[in-house]
Amino acid sequence: MxxxxxxxxxxxxxxxxxxxxxxxxxxxxxxxxxxxxxxxxxxxxxxxxxxxxxxxxxxxxxxxxxxxxxxxxxxxxxxxxxxxxxxxxxxGEMADVIEAFFDEWNLTASERDVALLMLKGIENDEIARIRGTASGTVRAQGAAVFRKAGVDGRPQLFSIFMEELLAGE
CATH class of the missing domain: 1.10.287 (Helix Hairpins)
Structure with missing residues (x-):
């Protein structure tokens, strides 16, 4: 909310x-x-x-x-x-929008988890701790998300969803 x-x-x-x-x-x-x-x-x-x-x-x-x-x-x-x-x-609609983008980008299950946690504003070290993986793995999965989404980093990734949310119909 x-x-x-x-x-x-x-x-x-x-x-x-x-x-x-x-x-x-x-x-x-x-x-x-x-x-x-x-x-x-x-x-x-x-x-x-x-x-x-x-x-x-x-x-x-x-x-x-x-x-x-x-x-x-x-x-x-x-x-x-x-x-x-x-x-x-x-x-609910935002969850559907996020899933649609993740599907379009062909993210793996791990990349989806990392991308969702990034969108929530969680830092790489914390994501690694939550997922029980190394920080380097999270960085690599994050880089794969950015590459597949065609963005340079978290702010641009986040802006994709903000634009979609604010665009309405």
């Missing part, structure tokens, strides 16, 4: 939590105002004076606000679901 996607998802999650908290507070306020109006009506049965009308309007505004916030929270939660689906799709 990219840093932008993580940041957008975190921001959306915070927004959902804030909306939930505001909904709870506003619901409690609406219950208070409407309860006070009902209590006054039961007590004396009259709508005299501006105070009761202000409470009625405030209570109804709070109920309207709660309805709007619930709608907005649903919209935010749908956005989170869309972002998560898009992220999963992008990850």
């Amino acid at each position: 990219t840093a932008v996607a993580v940041s957008d998802r975190a921001r959306t999650g915070r927004r959902a939590a804030l909306l939930s908290a505001v909904i709870v507070v506003q619901t409690l306020c609406a219950i208070f105002f409407l309860g006070d109006v009902i209590g006054d009506l039961v007590g004396d049965g009259q709508f005299e004076g501006p105070h009761k009308w202000v409470e009625i309007v405030a209570g109804l505004a709070m109920v309207g606000g709660v309805a709007f916030l619930i709608f907005e929270l649903r919209r935010v939660m749908n956005r989170v679901a869309i972002l998560e689906n898009a992220t999963r799709a992008a990850q």
